[in-house]
Amino acid sequence: MVGIVAYGAYVPRLRLQRQAVYDANKWFAAGLRGLAKGERSMANWDEDSVTMAVEASRDCLTSHKPEDVRSLYFASTTHPFKDRQNAGVIGTALSIEQNLLASDVGGSLKAGTSALIAGLNASQNGGGPALVAAADKRMARVASTGEMNYGDGAAALLCGTENVIAKLVGHHSVSMDFVDHFRGDETDFDYGWEERWIRDEGYSKIVPPAIKAALAACKLKGADITHFIMPSLMPAVPKQMAKMCGIGEGAVRDLLGANLGDTGAAHALVMLVDALEGAKEGDKIMVVAFGQGVDTLVFEVTAENAKLPKRKGVSGWLARRKEEKNYMKFLAFNEMLPIEKGMRAEFDKKTALSVLWRKRDMIYGLVGGKCKVCGTVQFPRSQVCVNPNCHAIDSQEPYRMAGLEANVMSFTADSLTYSPDPPAYYGMITFPEGGRFMADFTDSDKEQVKVGAKMRMTFRIRDNDTMRGGFKRYFWKAAPV
Amino acid sequence: MARGIKDKVAILGMGCSKFGERWDSGAEELMLESYKECLADAGIDAKQLNAAWFSTAIDEVHVGKSGIPLSTTLRLPNIPVTHVENMCASGTEAFRGACYAVASGAADFALALGVEKLKDTGYGGLPGGRGGPLQALWSANGTAPGNFAQLATAYMTAHGVSGEDLKKAIGHVSWKSHQNGAKNPKAHLQKAVEMDTILNAPMIASPLGLFDCCGVSDGAAAAIVTTPEIAKSMGKHNIVSVKALQLSVSNGSESGHNSWDGSYFHTTRIASKKAYEEAGIKNPRNEVSMFEVHDCFSVTELVTMEDLHISETGKGWKDVLDGFYDADGKIPCQIDGGLKCFGHPIGASGLRMLYEMYLQFQGRAGARQLKDPRIGMTHNLGGAPRENVSSVAIVGRFE
Numbered sequence: 001m002v003g004i005v006a007y008g009a010y011v012p013r014l015r016l017q018r019q020a021v022y023d024a025n026k027w028f029a030a031g032l033r034g035l036a037k038g039e040r041s042m043a044n045w046d047e048d049s050v051t052m053a054v055e056a057s058r059d060c061l062t063s064h065k066p067e068d069v070r071s072l073y074f075a076s077t078t079h080p081f082k083d084r085q086n087a088g089v090i091g092t093a094l095s096i097e098q099n100l101l102a103s104d105v106g107g108s109l110k111a112g113t114s115a116l117i118a119g120l121n122a123s124q125n126g127g128g129p130a131l132v133a134a135a136d137k138r139m140a141r142v143a144s145t146g147e148m149n150y151g152d153g154a155a156a157l158l159c160g161t162e163n164v165i166a167k168l169v170g171h172h173s174v175s176m177d178f179v180d181h182f183r184g185d186e187t188d189f190d191y192g193w194e195e196r197w198i199r200d201e202g203y204s205k206i207v208p209p210a211i212k213a214a215l216a217a218c219k220l221k222g223a224d225i226t227h228f229i230m231p232s233l234m235p236a237v238p239k240q241m242a243k244m245c246g247i248g249e250g251a252v253r254d255l256l257g258a259n260l261g262d263t264g265a266a267h268a269l270v271m272l273v274d275a276l277e278g279a280k281e282g283d284k285i286m287v288v289a290f291g292q293g294v295d296t297l298v299f300e301v302t303a304e305n306a307k308l309p310k311r312k313g314v315s316g317w318l319a320r321r322k323e324e325k326n327y328m329k330f331l332a333f334n335e336m337l338p339i340e341k342g343m344r345a346e347f348d349k350k351t352a353l354s355v356l357w358r359k360r361d362m363i364y365g366l367v368g369g370k371c372k373v374c375g376t377v378q379f380p381r382s383q384v385c386v387n388p389n390c391h392a393i394d395s396q397e398p399y400r401m402a403g404l405e406a407n408v409m410s411f412t413a414d415s416l417t418y419s420p421d422p423p424a425y426y427g428m429i430t431f432p433e434g435g436r437f438m439a440d441f442t443d444s445d446k447e448q449v450k451v452g453a454k455m456r457m458t459f460r461i462r463d464n465d466t467m468r469g470g471f472k473r474y475f476w477k478a479a480p481v
Numbered sequence: 482m483a484r485g486i487k488d489k490v491a492i493l494g495m496g497c498s499k500f501g502e503r504w505d506s507g508a509e510e511l512m513l514e515s516y517k518e519c520l521a522d523a524g525i526d527a528k529q530l531n532a533a534w535f536s537t538a539i540d541e542v543h544v545g546k547s548g549i550p551l552s553t554t555l556r557l558p559n560i561p562v563t564h565v566e567n568m569c570a571s572g573t574e575a576f577r578g579a580c581y582a583v584a585s586g587a588a589d590f591a592l593a594l595g596v597e598k599l600k601d602t603g604y605g606g607l608p609g610g611r612g613g614p615l616q617a618l619w620s621a622n623g624t625a626p627g628n629f630a631q632l633a634t635a636y637m638t639a640h641g642v643s644g645e646d647l648k649k650a651i652g653h654v655s656w657k658s659h660q661n662g663a664k665n666p667k668a669h670l671q672k673a674v675e676m677d678t679i680l681n682a683p684m685i686a687s688p689l690g691l692f693d694c695c696g697v698s699d700g701a702a703a704a705i706v707t708t709p710e711i712a713k714s715m716g717k718h719n720i721v722s723v724k725a726l727q728l729s730v731s732n733g734s735e736s737g738h739n740s741w742d743g744s745y746f747h748t749t750r751i752a753s754k755k756a757y758e759e760a761g762i763k764n765p766r767n768e769v770s771m772f773e774v775h776d777c778f779s780v781t782e783l784v785t786m787e788d789l790h791i792s793e794t795g796k797g798w799k800d801v802l803d804g805f806y807d808a809d810g811k812i813p814c815q816i817d818g819g820l821k822c823f824g825h826p827i828g829a830s831g832l833r834m835l836y837e838m839y840l841q842f843q844g845r846a847g848a849r850q851l852k853d854p855r856i857g858m859t860h861n862l863g864g865a866p867r868e869n870v871s872s873v874a875i876v877g878r879f880e
Contacts, residue, residue, distance in 0.1 A: 342604070343602075343603055343604040344604065344606075344609060347609060349617075351614075351617075351618065352614035352615075355614045355615050355618065356618065359615060359618070362619070363618050363619060376738065378737050378738070379737070380619075380737075382733070382737075386733050386734060386737035386738045387734075387738055388732075388734045388738060388740065409635065409742070409743050410631035410632070410634045410635040410638075410743040411631060411634060412623075412626075412627045412628075412630035412631050412634070412686045412687055412689075413684075413686065413687045414623060414624055414626065414627035414630070414685075414686040415683075415684060415685055415686065416606055416624045416626055416627070416685050416686060417609070417622055417623060417624045417627060418622075419622070423686075423687075424622065424623075424627070426621035426622070426623055426627065427621075427631055427634075428631060428635075428736075428743055428867065430739050434739060435737070435739070436736070436737065436738075436739055437619070437620070437736070437737070438620055438621045438623065438628075438736070438867065439621055440621045440622060451634055451635075451638045452638075462618070462619075462622075463617075463622075473617075473618060475618060475619050
């Protein structure tokens with residue numbers, strides 16, 4: 001039996017208030033008024049689809065060992081790199097490299113479900129546990145509906161054959177080049193066709209036959225479906241599709257539009273995680289994703305779901321929130337404002353790729369060292385033990401620190417250094433097990449950062465080398481627990 | 482402990498340029514300004530110099546590498562010139578090199594000259610973005626104020642000092658230096674400042690405000706050293722000799738091992754203890770007449786006075802508030818205005834501290850002259866509290 005064995009999610013902390021967006025833009029786009037309610041998730045300046053996918057994957061692997069993962073699929077329409085495997089960055093951040101097949105899946109809003117099908121197939125065919133991560137951080141033009149409707153976020157699902165929490169009943173796909181919207185490689189923004197045409201010629205004619213075919217393959221009727229998951233920017237469409245297929249209106253899952261927004265290629269999986277968090281044994285979940293065709297997957301929840309150790313999931317990350325009413329900050333974080341950064345922002349961010357390769361476990365995995373002689377944990381791992389009473393040579397074994405909590409020993413809020421979100425918080429963090437380093441803080445407020453405060457390590461963008469086309473330097477930062 | 486160099490080296494002459502935003506000068510002009518004064522003061526000819534040490538810290542924004550910029554600018558007689566860099570402690574490194582050359586007998590006359598020209602970068606503060614290709618990938622994107630601000634947070638935590646008390650104490654440190662700097666015609670900042678202005682200044686890196694940070698200055702300072710015997714044979718009076726030179730460099734334990742609590746300078750404690758030993762000083766609080774310490778930030782000075790074993794650990798802030806280190810206090814500290822007001826052209830700072838000592842011992846300090854100083858200590862720190870080079874020199878009358 002193949003299926004989902006664990007799930008996780010990630011939602012950035014900031015929630016942009018749609019009213020604030022509308023207030024700034026209503027002089028130009030009064031028609032956005034109807035969307036000016038609720039909030040959407042907004043990535044911090046140091047987050048992208050890779051960092052969010054890493055967080056969702058960590059959440060997913062709360063109760064599983066990363067090194068057991070044999071394949072890793074990363075779905076997004078906003079992969080930070082066109083040529084450099086994004087899934088590979090995630091793998092290294094999770095400290096899995098060996099025996100791993102990593103693959104990026106993109107090009108469509110159904111990339112998330114396509115990746116999930118690939119992961120399930122790989123697992124079913126003896127490929128071992130497959131981690132499927134999906135994340136999107138889509139840009140939208142100022143005063144567009146996308147700016148209102150999109151959200152940033154990620155989900156991750158571990159596929160496997162043991163202790164399955166939701167077994168795969170069946171899946172079905174159709175692929176056709178119905179271009180409701182597109183994003184060419186010369187722009188950051190989507191271009192969409194008329195909504196009524198998309199609804200009448202697209203959704204209405206393409207989706208119901210696909211769902212019916214999936215139901216038939218699974219020997220199910222529409223009424224059997226307990227949770228119907230179908231992302232759409234048109235909230236009425238999923239209900240309409242369900243109705244056309246005999247699926248009960250009560251089964252149609254909330255689109256999470258009010259407090260998250262549509263997370264693009266990740267959204268079907270985000271909604272699936274949201275459903276799994278409350279699903280009961282025997283529940284049948286149908287996941288439908290639309291984008292140049294349709295992917296449909298049907299799962300049946302098992303008794304194992306209730307036994308899955310607690311994790312944050314969609315609800316946990318949604319509960320960690322900070323309202324953001326500063327629309328200018330949203331624009332600046334997304335490089336949509338030619339803001340005066342000052343000369344301190346001019347420092348060259350060129351990355352020595354040879355150094356990055358040699359130190360990839362340290363930089364991407366936050367792997368330190370533990371001295372075999374005195375037991376001292378340290379970061380970075382060095383050839384000579386840092387303990388002043390030891391100084392043993394070549395005595396250290398790799399020691400993973402990304403999952404450890406740290407305490408703030410000292411900190412500052414620096415208004416002098418360049419930061420896209422000043423003041424820059426950073427400080428010395430110490431790990432109770434041993435080890436410390438001067439870390440950048442993120443997702444931090446004055447009220448939270450104190451000496452002794454507990455911090456959690458999170459994988460983030462440290463610098464962006466815009467001189468060389470946007471090489472993101474990733475590293476770990478400390479965020480208040 | 483090694484035998485040390487107590488009284489083996491004498492300062493024959495010194496020079497110091499005007500410090501400040503020297504829009505009129507490049508590093509070369511500043512070097513010459515200090516050198517001309519130094520050479521005249523020493524009373525020797527350039528041809529008599531046997532070797533030179535040249536200190537800078539951020540030479541990539543002014544002179545560049547090697548000993549050539551010094552040799553070329555001063556037209557030195559093709560003698561050995563060694564370029565030294567040890568961050569903000571570079572000036573004392575140049576002096577150390579010159580002194581060791583004389584103490585060893587390798588040179589009769591050695592020159593130490595430090596310079597920094599920082600005001601050609603286009604912005605305030607120190608140039609950033611340094612460090613190797615690995616450090617750039619992980620160490621926090623911090624500034625000097627941000628690193629030293631953490632000394633303040635850790636000090637408050639370690640000793641239970643309230644934010645208000647500490648702010649007042651470090652405010653007093655800066656207030657005192659401004660009082661002193663006002664009497665120094667070569668200082669960058671020569672204006673006394675009210676306490677209210679200091680306490681209410683804009684925040685740079687909390688809890689350090691604008692007046693808790695020293696300025697960024699251009700300047701140069703130089704010394705020519707020889708042996709006390711040669712100085713005497715030249716008919717010199719009021720000879721100032723070197724009593725001790727010690728340097729302690731972090732080995733990563735503060736930044737990487739949980740035994741350090743962030744509230745003190747591990748290296749300064751070591752270097753000063755060794756220096757007192759080399760100089761034969763048993764009770765520094767009673768024996769040292771004056772200090773010039775590395776007050777890059779107000780809190781650095783406060784904590785340093787504990788690590789130099791003058792104030793009790795955790796009580797330095799009280800000594801500061803009692804006026805112990807004021808010009809009219811028991812042991813004046815930064816009588817020339819310190820880095821805070823005299824200025825901090827990095828490669829020159831260690832030599833600038835010695836310049837004030839030299840003037841004071843010779844009774845040439847003008848409006849700042851202290852009554853009968855005999856022993857003085859300079860403390861020159863490079864780096865951040867968690868990882869630094871701490872350099873101390875003890876100089877005094879040759880008796």
